Amino acid sequence: MTHGAGIIVPRRGLGLRGAFSRRPVAVAAVGIALLAVALVAGIAAGSVAIAPGDTLGILGRRLLGLDIPRTWPATAETIVMELRLPRVLTAMIVGAGLAVAGAAFQGLLRNPLADPYVLGAASGAALGAAVAVIIPVRTLILEFGLLHVLAFIGALGAVAVVYRLSRVGTSAPMTSLLLTGYAVGSLLAAGLAMAMYLSGSGLRQIFAYLLGGFEASSWMRLAVAAPLIGIASIGILLRARSLNGLLLGEDAAAHLGIDVRRERAILMALASLATAAAVAVSGLIGFVGLVAPHFVRLLVGPNARLVLPLAALLGASLMVGADLAARLLGEIPVGVVTAVIGAPFFLALLRRARSGYEL
């Protein structure tokens, strides 16, 4: 009930959507509150716990310049400002970016199973990272190592190759894209396996990257990644109309005024950019990009104008929460947390969906 809000009273509720159907604003408000709680909790909790009141005090004092009397030790301020704040903000941006990219790929490929990595970005990034570990060169650009740079290039490169190769077949471009993505992904995975085999002592480092995490976040890294993810996500948001048109397929989208070929190329480039920037800073974190858009669609329907921003909110909250859980469990990889939370959650969603509403 998104496009039609305000004109129609539904005869029959659509499962979960019933309660929220006419109130995307309510969903947004809940999402913002959820994110705020996750952010404060993410900053307050950790190996050194800082009381939520002190956390808010530090943030108010340092970020907003409020004149709040200091009731906390100086180390708490350092921990919050130099370690936790850049970390939760990175998790927030990455979560939002992956959710938006996931929603975009699902819409573009008209495939509910698509996620940000569907066109080979994950395999490309992983191979890039593994190659970086093997190459005996250590450079640091803007606090990014060769690993991040090659992961970024690998992710973008893989998608570019997939796109290029799939353009040969014109009859069913979407199917062709998916299949090409699968084939190229398999090839890259073979390369990754070989690189890991050859990496010797670097294996652990490759593995840590593959599982993802935010422990190495910093203001500088955030400053590089955030604009890339932000610009790509906003670019996708501005093309919500094209994603809506593609709901009915490519021909129908063209009949509805969408320049399908151009829009598809632009959306794919933007979603891949967001994905590549996200995997470069945080490694491969699954499930958020798959689950967040679906959950939002259950609440507000498939209209991309609503799905994209709300999925960004939810993805951000999920990622901050997952990072917090990972930290509290002794710095286990975030990718493990998102999979452990995400998979059962997704299954529950599917089971519930079967009774009245499908994904």
Add this chain to the structure above:
Amino acid sequence: MIRLDGVTVTYRDRAALRDVTFHVEPGERVAVIGPNGAGKSTLLRVVAGLLRPVTGTVELTGERIERLDRMAIAQRLAVVPQLPTLPFATAVEEVVALGRLPHEHPLRGLRPADRAAIAAAIDRVGVGHLLGRDARELSLGERQLVLLAMAVAQRAPILILDEPTVHLDLRHQVEVMELVGDLNARDGTTILAVLHDLGLAAHFFPRLVLLDHGRVVADGPPSEVLSPERIREVFGVDPEFVRLRA
């Protein structure tokens, strides 16, 4: 309204349309008929600007189609697609609302005028009782009506239908055809439809264009176009069979 002059289209080496010329005037109701592979769907794709002819020209509302971008074409011409599949659960009104894509504000989305057009289309096509339902759960007949409502919400002066009755039972076939006829008669919408069923075409359309092997072999009222000799020649069946159906 629609002018095709000397249009030839080739797929690889095979000519799908050969030197096709025909004009549709504003307010006309025209059905394109012909056996499988005659080029009917190709013709619709050319009219909708999805296929560029190798030679010949296509004009919509007086303008060369290659000068119009997709949005401009969508504001002149609405197409009822052939029962597409939806990747996500989509409520009926959300499908109808897609018809407003060519008109809605690129950033703000639907405005009051768009909502009014959606409500009017739902009313016009009579799908109000389906609101709130997932379009994927509907019967084929219901889905066809929802897609028709979407095209009506687009409020384009030309409506194109590609085999609109193909999966429908007799009652729904007649329902869709009557609705299309009504859109033409009452709203003045110009209709161009591809139809398989010669009986429906003859009954509901005052003008038929018969395609065979990519050429227009007849163009005129049903009684002229569907002469017994031509039915035998083009479709390879006993004309009596068609007469009985009609």
